[in-house]
Amino acid sequence: MEAMTPVKEGDVTSPPIRPSPDLLERTRAMGEASAAACYGCKKCSNGCPLTFAMDLHPYQVVRYVQLGLWQRLKNCRTIWICASCHTCLTRCPNQVDLPRLMDVLKQMVLAEGAPVSEERVLLFHRLFLDEVLKRGKVFEGGLMGRYLFKTDGPFSPAARKNAVLGWQMFKRGRIKLLPQGTRDRRWLKALRRAGQGGGS
Amino acid sequence: MRAVGFYPGCSLEATARDYMESVKGAAELLDLELVEVPDWNCCGASAAHSLDHRASLNLAARNLALAQKGPQPVVVPCALCFNRLKAGQHELAGGRELLLPEIKAMGADFAAPEIVELNTFLTSPRMIDLAEAGKKRDLTGLRPAVYYGCQGQRPPAVTGHPAHENPMGIDRLLRALGAEVVDWPFKTDCCGASHAIARPDLVHALVGRLYERALERGANCLVTGCQMCQANLDMYQEEIAAGLQREVYLPVFYFTELLGLALGHQQTNAWLGRHMVSPARLLEQSGLNL
Numbered sequence: 048m049e050a051m052t053p054v055k056e057g058d059v060t061s062p063p064i065r066p067s068p069d070l071l072e073r074t075r076a077m078g079e080a081s082a083a084a085c086y087g088c089k090k091c092s093n094g095c096p097l098t099f100a101m102d103l104h105p106y107q108v109v110r111y112v113q114l115g116l117w118q119r120l121k122n123c124r125t126i127w128i129c130a131s132c133h134t135c136l137t138r139c140p141n142q143v144d145l146p147r148l149m150d151v152l153k154q155m156v157l158a159e160g161a162p163v164s165e166e167r168v169l170l171f172h173r174l175f176l177d178e179v180l181k182r183g184k185v186f187e188g189g190l191m192g193r194y195l196f197k198t199d200g201p202f203s204p205a206a207r208k209n210a211v212l213g214w215q216m217f218k219r220g221r222i223k224l225l226p227q228g229t230r231d232r233r234w235l236k237a238l239r240r241a242g243q244g245g246g247s
Numbered sequence: 248m249r250a251v252g253f254y255p256g257c258s259l260e261a262t263a264r265d266y267m268e269s270v271k272g273a274a275e276l277l278d279l280e281l282v283e284v285p286d287w288n289c290c291g292a293s294a295a296h297s298l299d300h301r302a303s304l305n306l307a308a309r310n311l312a313l314a315q316k317g318p319q320p321v322v323v324p325c326a327l328c329f330n331r332l333k334a335g336q337h338e339l340a341g342g343r344e345l346l347l348p349e350i351k352a353m354g355a356d357f358a359a360p361e362i363v364e365l366n367t368f369l370t371s372p373r374m375i376d377l378a379e380a381g382k383k384r385d386l387t388g389l390r391p392a393v394y395y396g397c398q399g400q401r402p403p404a405v406t407g408h409p410a411h412e413n414p415m416g417i418d419r420l421l422r423a424l425g426a427e428v429v430d431w432p433f434k435t436d437c438c439g440a441s442h443a444i445a446r447p448d449l450v451h452a453l454v455g456r457l458y459e460r461a462l463e464r465g466a467n468c469l470v471t472g473c474q475m476c477q478a479n480l481d482m483y484q485e486e487i488a489a490g491l492q493r494e495v496y497l498p499v500f501y502f503t504e505l506l507g508l509a510l511g512h513q514q515t516n517a518w519l520g521r522h523m524v525s526p527a528r529l530l531e532q533s534g535l536n537l
């Protein structure tokens with residue numbers, strides 16, 4: 048087990064904060080995330096497999112939502128690092144839907160146009176969603192190509208490594224060369240239109 | 248022959264071809280006809296629920312509307328697709344405000360399709376009896392640690408899984424097929440799933456732990472029922488082992504492949520040949536080579 052990052056003394060209380068119900072209301076309006084029910088037992092954080100890469104523990108995210116500390120939440124990595132494994136929600140005695148709350152916070156960050164701490168995670172999600180909204184299915188080969196082109200570039204060591212992996216997969220018959228998609232695509236147009244502005 | 252609905256998901260049409268082929272092979276062996284959901288779409292995966300909740304819900308709703316038309320249950324080989332479909336049903340039971348008129352017009356009873364994860368379906372007592380009856384050889388020598396991953400089990404309020412902390416289905420099937428399944432407490436720990444591309448370091452850390460824990464328990468292979476888990480456990484094994492500074496040789500089977508191996512499906516070798524970590528050495532040592 049990795050050691051958990053110790054919570055710094057005073058992290059929550061100094062400088063003096065003025066709790067505001069604002070975030071609780073906004074996140075509640077966006078989904079059944081129910082952060083208000085949390086009583087701080089930290090069971091969520093104890094079971095979370097990704098705390099080693101997080102800058103706020105899951106229970107801190109919930110607590111900051113209760114207190115309305117948007118400035119601290121909007122730049123944090125945790126909401127992007129969460130892998131939605133649902134361990135926390137499953138074990139939370141109050142059934143606080145943390146993964147949904149993380150999603151709601153991500154979408155609030157995007158709606159505000161604030162900088163995103165985990166740009167690569169966002170980019171991958173974006174390219175993936177673009178694929179889905181264009182054709183109705185995901186074309187893995189094209190997605191990987193675009194992702195590499197936009198991150199490390201086609202001539203980077205990372206791209207070379209992935210090209211080797213890609214070739215290994217190709218030899219094993221696991222790379223499709225042509226994109227797939229749904230036959231009916233009218234509904235996709237409506238979905239793209241609805242999603243403009245960051246979704247809800 | 249019994250007909251069941253089938254929602255394969257995007258990966259099974261491409262990178263997880265080995266899984267697709269072995270799923271079809273397992274269906275043949277167990278006398279099932281898989282009827283694909285007509286014109287199904289992507290479940291949206293983590294991308295959709297992370298960035299655009301409405302898209303995520305509508306993607307699930309369209310699939311559910313289409314799934315309603317065919318035979319039931321509808322079996323889903325990918326844990327994440329399964330999770331998204333079930334989450335869609337769960338949310339739609341509470342209201343349809345976020346649905347597009349185009350999707351609403353499909354006139355579906357979204358609760359109607361019976362969505363079941365493939366590994367749950369294929370490991371019911373009846374199916375295990377069928378598999379055992381058709382067994383051509385015992386999988387003696389294989390000591391698998393079964394890795395179920397997260398999305399098939401959690402959250403239980405959505406998945407309806409009866410044993411979300413300690414699923415046993417694949418364990419029971421493999422025992423019936425003669426494998427010496429090891430018990431380990433990390434069956435449903437997370438492998439990092441979709442972070443494989445953007446944050447491979449996270450996946451390597453999580454998967455590295457799983458290797459060490461499986462080896463400590465004396466496992467000589469891993470078995471999954473999800474192509475994301477399989478990819479994360481299989482694709483970077485050499486690199487992760489180098490990071491751990493120890494030798495790791497853990498072939499990663501789909502449970503459907505082991506059904507093929509035990510029940511003597513002719514294509515089993517071709518499926519296994521698509522893996523990155525070749526199981527040839529292990530199978531030879533166990534006298535199971537094809």
Ligand code: SF4
Pocket residue numbers: 084085086087088089090091092105106109135138139140141142143
């Ligand atoms: S497990 Fe639930 S109640 Fe306990 S700290 Fe986490 S969110 Fe709060």
Ligand code: SF4
Pocket residue numbers: 091094095096097105128129130131132133134135136145146
């Ligand atoms: S869903 Fe996210 S926060 Fe919750 S346990 Fe999993 S990774 Fe941690």
